[in-house]
Amino acid sequence: MARSTSGESVLTRTMRILGAFSTVSASLSVAEISRHADLPVATAHRLVGELVALGALERAPDKRVRVGYRLWEMASRSSPARDLGRAALPYMEDLQAVVREHTQLGVLEGADVLYLERLSERDAGRNLAEIAGRLPLHATSVGLVLLAHGPPELQERVLSAPLRRHTPYTVTDPERLRRVLAAVRRDGYVIAPRTMTEDAVGVAAPVRDHDDRVVAALSVVVPLRGATAPRAHVPALLAAARGVSRAMGAPVRGGDVVHTRGPTRPAPTGAGAEPGPVTPSRPRTGACAATETSH
Amino acid sequence: MARSTSGESVLTRTMRILGAFSTVSASLSVAEISRHADLPVATAHRLVGELVALGALERAPDKRVRVGYRLWEMASRSSPARDLGRAALPYMEDLQAVVREHTQLGVLEGADVLYLERLSERDAGRNLAEIAGRLPLHATSVGLVLLAHGPPELQERVLSAPLRRHTPYTVTDPERLRRVLAAVRRDGYVIAPRTMTEDAVGVAAPVRDHDDRVVAALSVVVPLRGATAPRAHVPALLAAARGVSRAMGAPVRGGDVVHTRGPTRPAPTGAGAEPGPVTPSRPRTGACAATETSH
Numbered sequence: 001m002a003r004s005t006s007g008e009s010v011l012t013r014t015m016r017i018l019g020a021f022s023t024v025s026a027s028l029s030v031a032e033i034s035r036h037a038d039l040p041v042a043t044a045h046r047l048v049g050e051l052v053a054l055g056a057l058e059r060a061p062d063k064r065v066r067v068g069y070r071l072w073e074m075a076s077r078s079s080p081a082r083d084l085g086r087a088a089l090p091y092m093e094d095l096q097a098v099v100r101e102h103t104q105l106g107v108l109e110g111a112d113v114l115y116l117e118r119l120s121e122r123d124a125g126r127n128l129a130e131i132a133g134r135l136p137l138h139a140t141s142v143g144l145v146l147l148a149h150g151p152p153e154l155q156e157r158v159l160s161a162p163l164r165r166h167t168p169y170t171v172t173d174p175e176r177l178r179r180v181l182a183a184v185r186r187d188g189y190v191i192a193p194r195t196m197t198e199d200a201v202g203v204a205a206p207v208r209d210h211d212d213r214v215v216a217a218l219s220v221v222v223p224l225r226g227a228t229a230p231r232a233h234v235p236a237l238l239a240a241a242r243g244v245s246r247a248m249g250a251p252v253r254g255g256d257v258v259h260t261r262g263p264t265r266p267a268p269t270g271a272g273a274e275p276g277p278v279t280p281s282r283p284r285t286g287a288c289a290a291t292e293t294s295h
Numbered sequence: 296m297a298r299s300t301s302g303e304s305v306l307t308r309t310m311r312i313l314g315a316f317s318t319v320s321a322s323l324s325v326a327e328i329s330r331h332a333d334l335p336v337a338t339a340h341r342l343v344g345e346l347v348a349l350g351a352l353e354r355a356p357d358k359r360v361r362v363g364y365r366l367w368e369m370a371s372r373s374s375p376a377r378d379l380g381r382a383a384l385p386y387m388e389d390l391q392a393v394v395r396e397h398t399q400l401g402v403l404e405g406a407d408v409l410y411l412e413r414l415s416e417r418d419a420g421r422n423l424a425e426i427a428g429r430l431p432l433h434a435t436s437v438g439l440v441l442l443a444h445g446p447p448e449l450q451e452r453v454l455s456a457p458l459r460r461h462t463p464y465t466v467t468d469p470e471r472l473r474r475v476l477a478a479v480r481r482d483g484y485v486i487a488p489r490t491m492t493e494d495a496v497g498v499a500a501p502v503r504d505h506d507d508r509v510v511a512a513l514s515v516v517v518p519l520r521g522a523t524a525p526r527a528h529v530p531a532l533l534a535a536a537r538g539v540s541r542a543m544g545a546p547v548r549g550g551d552v553v554h555t556r557g558p559t560r561p562a563p564t565g566a567g568a569e570p571g572p573v574t575p576s577r578p579r580t581g582a583c584a585a586t587e588t589s590h
Contacts, residue, residue, distance in 0.1 A: 009305075009345060010304075010305040010306060011305060011306075011309065011342075011345050011346065011349060011351075012349065014306065014309075015349045015350075015351060015369075018366075018369040018370075019369060021369065021372065021373035022372060022373065023372045023373070023377075025373075026372070026373035026374075026377070026378070027373070047306075050304060050306050051306065054306060054307065054310045055310075056306075056310065058375070066373050066374070066375065067369070067370050067373045067374040067375075068374070069374065069375065069376060069402060069404045069409055070404070071313075071370045071374070072370045072371060072374035072376045072427070073404065073409055073427050073429075074310075074313040074314060074316065074362070074370075075313070075362050075366045075367045075369075075370035075371070076367060076370070076371070076376075076426065076427035077316065077317060077318045077321070077425075077427035077428065078316035078317065078318070078320075078321035078322070078361050078362045079321075079361070079362040079363070079364065079366070079367035080353070080361065080362075080364065081364060081367045081371075082318075082321070082426065082427065083321070085426070086426070089414065089415075090415065090416070090417040093388070093391070093414060096388070097392070107364060109364045109365070109368065114364055114368055119384065119388060120384075120385065121385070122385040130372075131371065131377065131380070131381070132367070132368050132371035132372035132377065133372065134368075
């Protein structure tokens with residue numbers, strides 16, 4: 001492997017170049033790339049030139065560089081994000097048709113939520129989750145579900161580090177957060193009011209794969225003072241999460257997902273879904289970050 | 296740049312490795328990668344190992360390799376596919392809510408259609424277009440729109456090469472195809488019945504950017520004998536394509552797009568959209584690959 005004087009391989013430096021782009025700075029000059037990637041301009045220039053020649057990057061008429069369709073295609077067509085997206089989108093569309101605000105799917109990546117899909121009404125309320133964007137685990141409903149079912153070492157790492165208070169309602173006390181995570185595992189969903197933005201409430205449930213592992217979380221984000229109480233979306237959300245899990249090959253089970261009549265039946269959405277079997281612990285109010293933060 | 300004995304750079308070989316994955320073979324063994332990428336096993340093994348270490352690839356417990364979330368994230372968050380997807384999805388959802396079959400968005404990549412987004416009913420008819428998948432330009436409605444507005448040298452290249460007949464209705468005669476492309480430019484949309492699969496009809500319209508260039512095509516794919524005639528979807532399709540174009544910063548214009556009352560008004564969908572100004576050439580039947588192939 002070729003190494004620079006700093007001992008870094010070509011691929012390490014290339015990943016740093018790709019890492020320089022973000023959802024807010026989607027196109028960069030070579031000078032900006034060399035600064036963000038902490039590489040000499042000559043190195044950045046040479047590597048960017050080769051990546052453009054290979055179609056991994058594209059150079060606009062204004063000389064600014066961005067990721068090319070070719071790299072997007074190669075990264076998308078065989079990524080696990082594609083399997084999850086394909087399995088989830090039909091159920092997300094059903095859910096979105098009922099909720100009509102925001103419906104999204106996220107996975108655990110490092111110590112963040114990485115969002116794979118998002119459907120939003122054009123006039124829906126504010127939502128910080130972006131496709132291919134990241135948000136913190138402890139401050140989002142998707143993140144709380146992923147953290148609750150994540151590796152114990154990750155939970156300890158997150159719980160032992162200082163937790164940023166995004167709003168007065170973000171759960172930042174480790175012990176409270178521990179209780180929230182336990183409730184998520186027990187109830188099979190979480191309601192996280194105002195933990196990331198003060199005007200929105202997230203409701204999330206786990207998505208499982210053929211090994212019954214939690215591989216993603218499905219959520220709806222609704223306004224704090226919407227026409228429908230956030231809790232009313234729980235049955236439809238759990239039914240959709242169950243549908244996605246089944247599409248991912250997850251074994252049929254009771255507990256945190258609605259029992260359905262077979263693999264071909266579409267996941268029920270809206271009031272039609274029986275809340276009965278949804279949460280084993282009725283009449284408990286379910287895992288709710290707010291009830292944890294408000295006392 | 297490090298070069299193998301064959302003179303290929305590390306990045307060239309890495310792109311060949313990423314190119315080995317496809318929508319049908321999303322996960323591969325190192326042996327399969329070395330075969331598909333035409334690289335010595337030792338080279339494939341070393342590069343795959345480094346790409347896994349960098350998070351660009353992921354190795355499953357069964358040792359098979361696939362693209363990792365990290366590469367998907369870096370490729371997705373700054374790709375033009377993301378801008379188009381963000382601009383298109385809300386309008387695609389409106390369109391899909393009316394059509395309830397398949398709604399998709401594609402761009403020109405090389406001499407193919409590359410599909411960026413697709414929304415489908417769970418019980419919708421067959422559709423070969425997959426997200427991050429490719430289909431031929433001359434046999435798809437999206438491809439006919441992109442080819443009609445593509446670079447003249449690409450048109451000549453496609454028209455001078457032998458064109459594959461995917462069905463008896465695929466336009467493969469260069470002169471007929473030339474007439475279809477002229478009609479697409481004149482009418483602002485195309486109806487392509489049974490050109491890719493015998494049981495489906497595609498209807499597509501161009502999406503333009505801030506420079507008024509055609510950068511994508513929006514389409515609906517409906518069954519040959521569906522409840523609604525394919526032509527009846529044209530006004531909603533054109534309205535949605537206009538909405539996406541406006542969201543991409545395209546200048547307001549008449550001609551092939553519906554005239555609306557301002558940037559904030561949602562694109563009309565369904566029967567509500569006035570077909571009047573949609574096609575300048577009424578009562579012509581519009582660009583229709585079938586009328587070209589049927590005589």
